[in-house]
Amino acid sequence: MAEDNAPVAVHVTDEPLAATAAALVDKLIADQVASKLAAQDPTLWGPDAESEASIRLSWTTLHKSSRPLIGEIEALREELRGEGVDRVVLAGMGGSSLAPEVITGTEGAPLTVLDTTDPGQVADALAGDLQRTVLVVSSKSGGTVETDSHRRIFTQAFTEAGIDAASRIVVVTDPGSPLSKLAEESGYRKVFLADPHVGGRYSALTAFGLVPAGLAGADVARLLDQAALAAQVLGSDSKENPALRLAAAWAAAHSDGAEKVVLADTGSGIKGFPDWAEQLIAESTGKQGTGLLPVAVEGPEAPGFADAGQDATAVAVGPAGGAAKIATEGQLGAQFLLWEFATAIAGKLIGIDPFDQPDVEAAKKAARELLDNPAALEGGENPSTVDGSVQVFAPAGVSADGSLTDVLKAFLATAPEHGYLAVQAYLDRLDDASAALLRPELARRTGLQTTFGWGPRFLHSTGQYHKGGHQNGVFLQITGSPEQDLEVPDRPYTLGKLQHAQALGDGKVLTEHGRPVLRLHLTDRAAGLAQLVRAIQEVGE
Structure with missing residues (x-):
């Protein structure tokens, strides 16, 4: 305490x-x-930031303004439970999923979070009991490509299971977004319109955080009570x-x-x-x-x-x-x-504006360009070398001669003094969970501060810092061939292709920023991860 x-x-x-x-x-x-922040004074960060800050400060009073949501959430939860629907799947990225995951994890409330384009992870969520499932589609902009893909896939799955899809989809979005309009036209079960004057990463106590957590069974009223007590001292x-x-x-x-x-x-x-x-x-x-x-x-x-x-x-x-x-x-x-x-x-x-994210769009744009050019996405990729189940795509200036361990040593040597290593795993966060062990292994052997992110989840989190922050990072991308792929209904790509485009797109932008990117593609995920762990263990020897 x-x-x-x-x-x-x-x-x-x-x-x-x-x-x-x-x-x-x-x-x-x-x-x-x-006190000025609590009063939502947009001048605190200087004239250049004032315009953005003026529409991003409502989070300071959410402990009050979010109160009406409590009754709405509880009523919908009871309604769904009365129909035998008690499994909540959340389709959301970044600020739309991170807070609900913390809230439900802390309270022990079951919530299936889809913040991925990995086809295996999405297939696992589809394999749950659809008769008991409600899908919360959560997107501030209403145009998040990952979330839209999840919505399309689940809509088809509900329909094929003989379930009225519209009755099983709940939407959280900003007023006037494309998703809010689609939800109205499609007759989705309920639409929660969030406060548009709160940015995604500050939205834990808005509908984005509270709706999925509350539907899953978390006590969101208590959460607001805790925030209300803190607000008294935080604004002083x-x-x-x-x-x-x-x-x-x-x-x-x-x-x-x-x-x-x-x-x-x-x-x-x-x-x-x-x-x-x-x-x-x-x-x-x-x-x-x-x-x-x-x-x-x-x-x-x-x-x-x-x-x-x-x-x-x-x-x-x-x-x-x-x-x-x-x-x-x-x-x-x-x-x-x-x-x-x-x-x-x-x-x-x-001395910065804490409410904008000027570098986030670049990776999204690069991924879209690859999806629009299937030939560039599927062809033209020649690995620098292949070692067992690992295809190596080495950056300029890093020799691919020798073993995987040799390549890793050469790559890690490009990290500047006081730099950092970012491990980016475009894999299944559940089935490939052992990939997270790479972070402490690499940190221990290199002495570098080392981050770990699941792709594309981290693109909605640390991706801004990678391009806009201190430019002393080196980036280890890990991609993998999926055992199965999933079509995205009415879209010209599969989830696997989307995931691949996101990895390549972000790598391209990082390279354009002058940062070294080593991509290791696992043709067999389990064997490749085991091989990679062995190679990392040899790095420090």
Whole structure:
């Protein structure tokens, strides 16, 4: 629990950092930053950011404005249960899925999350009991390609199972979006229109976070109660404001060269919080060649946290422990609001607009261009070399001579001092879950701060930082041949082709930014992952 019965607390356990941060806190108090943020003042981030900020600050009062949703969600849940429908599948990316996953994971409420284009993972979701299934289609823009693909596939599956598809689809979107219009025309079960003045990564307490979680059985009213208690202190111009302390500590560390924030759960009781915070911090701060790179790790003893160097700040979600320089404590609703306030304030201190994402569209555009040119997508790919079940596509300047281990060594040598390694797995997050073990293995053997992301999920999370943040990353892409593919109804591509285009498109944009990208394609996923693990183990020998 937070100290002195406060709803949320921040402890800066590193004394030099605490001293530097304290001076920044004093300046934030003098400038009334917290109270102005709570009052939704769009001038806080300067004239260039004012236009965007003016339509992105409603998240500060969601603990009040989202209250009417509670009754609507509960009524729909009871209605569906009365029809024997109690399995909730969420189709959503980024801010539309990360918060619901944390909420339901923390409360033990069953929710199937589809934030992937991997055909195997989607097929597994389809294999569940459709007679008991409701699909929540969640997209702020209403045009998210992954989510639209899921909607089309499930619509066909419902119909083929003799189920009225429209009665089993619930939509969460912004007013006036293409999805809201489609939902009205198609007669979908219910449409929840979210507050359009909240950006996706700040939307945990909007309909995007609450609807799927509430339908799955989570107590979303309690979540808003927790946030409401925290809001009282987070909007105050006082030294006791934990958001000011957290933002000041991040900014002080960043100004001293610690551009990475390593996140580990230390017994908070909250499940998966670092994955949610990862998007919030990366998309909000990673731009204009600066920002904070969040590195979500497995625990306080994990490589990267226990041995955080001068370029990284270790942050505990839960009690202070291990090498943590900062610790945050509080219940989930309070933590959501704390980290949102702190991230927005850190943006002011670092000197960026925390509400735009100028580099996200580039990878989407590159993927669309590949989908529009099947010949470029399917042909013209000649691996640099092949080692067993692994096809190697090496970047310029990296020799592909020798074994897979040799290629990895040559690639990792391109990482600059104080740089980072991003592992990007365009695989099945469930069946290929062992791929996540690559992160600690690589971090331990290279000494690099190492992130891990499932593709294309991370494109809606850390993808902004990769192009807009500090340009010192090297990127290991892992793609794999699917055992089965899925057609996307009324679209000229399969899920497998879409997934492949997303990987190649993002790789192309990263290469254009001058960053090294090594792609390893697994012709047999299980054998290829085992082979890759062995090669990585040999890297540090």
